[in-house]
Amino acid sequence: MATGNARQGTRRQVMVAAAAREIRDGEVVFVGMRLPLLGFALARALHAPNAVGLFENGVIRDSPPLAPIITMGDPPNIAGALACTTLVDVMGYLQRGRVDVGFLGGAEVDRYGNLNTTWVGDRGRRTRLPGSGGAADIAALARRTVVIMHHERRRFPERVGYLTSPGYGTGRGWREGVGLVRGGPARVISSLGVFGFDQASGEAVLERVHPGVTLEEIRAETGWPLRTAPDLRETPAPTREELDVIRRFDPDGMWTG
């Protein structure tokens, strides 16, 4: 993953910048760890100074953690928070429809943006993964979600082996049909490109190809017949300003090096 150069940024820095651009000013964001957390910090620092971040353990912040953290419960994420409350309180905001965008990751994402973080199979051997955590709730209840994934064929199957967190199921209309009241994935930001979702079918459509990546490469690493947007373009490389901020929040390159 650590391709790229100091001027254009590493692949992960490209992903963080793309994640930040998904956050609009004033939005309430369900923040994940690692790249989404950096994306939130970047958005707050540049174009979304009024964004507010919720963490599923009960933390509400309008600023990045005071030092690098591994988990959302680490002391630098509590100190200086706007509020520390319960899981049911922050997930209540989600269920109430007050969360604009939630960030998710997973072991598998499929053609309709469904995520699996529970069971994966490889040549007949089933491997148990940690499970949903709050991901199923964010996928079900946020107004929209953004999925951040390492892009390789085994992680991009036509259909997830286990549906932990709902995308568009088997296509548009599925969410309403099963009883979900809103939401669905807006973007998948992978290590190779950025997908949007077709309004009519709910299918992932490639919209951006990261600098230095070819369309053939993405096709080879995607487990379904790839659809591309008519205006398919290169993902904008992070600006100098964006790179400066990312390096400020990830000085040792722990997440983006």
Added chain:
Amino acid sequence: MHKVMSLAEAVSRYVRDGMTIAMGTGLESCIPFAAGHEIIRQGRQDLALVGPISDILFDQLIGAGCVAKVIAAWVGNVGAGTAYNFRRAIEEGIPRRLAIEDHSNLTVALAVSAAAQGVPYLPTRTAFGTDLAREHPRLREVACPFTGARLLAVGALRPDLTILHVQRCDRHGNAHLWGNLGISPEAARAAETVLLTCEEVVEEDVITSDPNRTLVPGFLVSAVAAVPYGSHPSPTQGYVNRDDRFYDEYHGETRTREGFLDWLNRMVVRADGHAGYLRALGEARLAGLSPRAPRLAAPVSYGF
């Protein structure tokens, strides 16, 4: 009745084979690792563990053979990913078969909240369409009696015991908690009884000086054990930071069953209680986990 006792006595009195126990309810912080280790030392069996996420505490209890069932949203190592004992138990039945009731964070939180409020279920709009909600013993689709809307009923889950690690409490178990709370308040209210470990036992007037911070009232609590560093390697805000390196080391050391048993014997079984565990970690390591400086809240006035 005296509630203040040693951790060994508290576990001996209040933890029984076959119990359903909520632990790690704060999510990544204030996880009662010391209490979990004492449960392992005393050889409890057939436990059902409840928690949204447990970090590696559930993994340790599973590997030690104490656990028959896990009711949780996530079992792993938050820093490193996989929890190997959990995987070995689920995939291969080592050291024993493990049943799992999969949840999302919100569904397990609502199951415990329903019990906390004394109602048989609470409705939610989450988890529709997922495989985890399919044929689930505690999730059932219902129609709203007012609007007819589709809802998911989450059945109540009442732990026999909730174990919390808190910053401070008095000798009656009135506890001050701060930082992210996860489902700790609901888990305390839901359980038949509560066992507290704390960084400090304080005088009652410390607790009553700031009643808004009392999130567990003592009438719920049976036992209080003063266990500094009782959440190690997870953090307790204001007292001890997270030992990040520990999680990575544990990940490496427990990759094989033999590696885990070595770890378990060295750090838990042969350690002389929690004091022995802390000695094995070493003073320098513990000192490195202290907050660099206090960060005090502005005082509040309850004047009248």
